[in-house]
Amino acid sequence: MERAGLKRLWHLWTEVVRDSPLARAVLWLASGLALGLIAGALLTQWSLGDRLVIGGTSQELSVLLEIDGQRIVIGGGSSRSDLVDFIDRSTLPWDRQVDLLLVPAWDERHLPGALDLIERRPVRGIVLLGLPGSAPAWTLLERAAQARQITVRYVAEPQRVTLADLFWLELYPAADGNRERGTRVLIHLGDVRVAVVDAPKDDRDQWAATADAHLLVAMRQPPAGLGPVPLVARPLPRRPSDFVQIDVAYELVLDRGQRSTFRFTSHELRVPLAEVERPAPLLTPTP
16 A cells, blocks of 8 residues: 555656656756765765875975875965965865964075965965074964964964874974074874974074985975985976085986875875986995
């Protein structure tokens, strides 16, 4: 009896839909809404997974780190558009929010890219590594963040930021821009250590502090004689002074617009071998 009743209701409904344009429109609208809800639920569950992406942003490097659904960006670059392009090519179209933007604040080199990012993409929070002072360019960044209700924090002392179990950041800002320049971020991925350094070549303390890292990301050109770091990522040398020989086992050189993705677990870093190379051997003088 129940099956017969349901069958009769179905026939009545199909007759109404066939004879009534309004009923057909309602049916199509309901079907579209249902499909939209299902697609939205599937897309929100689709994630690219935990990863570390290094990209060439103008004459510098920037870093995108995703852990446990959190997205952290380090850097900016001296071009206004390169960081946005790097983020867009490294994320899904419906999920481009940046949870935390870390900007080295000891000089203004990364400011153009950082400012363009907060003007064009959703950013939840900004951390300035160091005290930038009252220069007009930094005031512009602060006002742009305030207009978009983005929280800005200043880190003047070393600080630890926990991201998940076995994953955390150590932030080392420049304590005094006149006496000690440069900054670094140490990324702990369980047993794996990644050092991200933004410092001038003559600041040996910043570079030497990364000696036990498995991967060194040099956001600007590093000095010669970095070893014994197993792998160094650096921007493509452009000026004659940038062409220094580095005595590390492997290096990754990224030009503007290029990027490389690293996967990791709590005890291993998966390196794209096709993109890294052995640096040229150091030349020894002949007697």
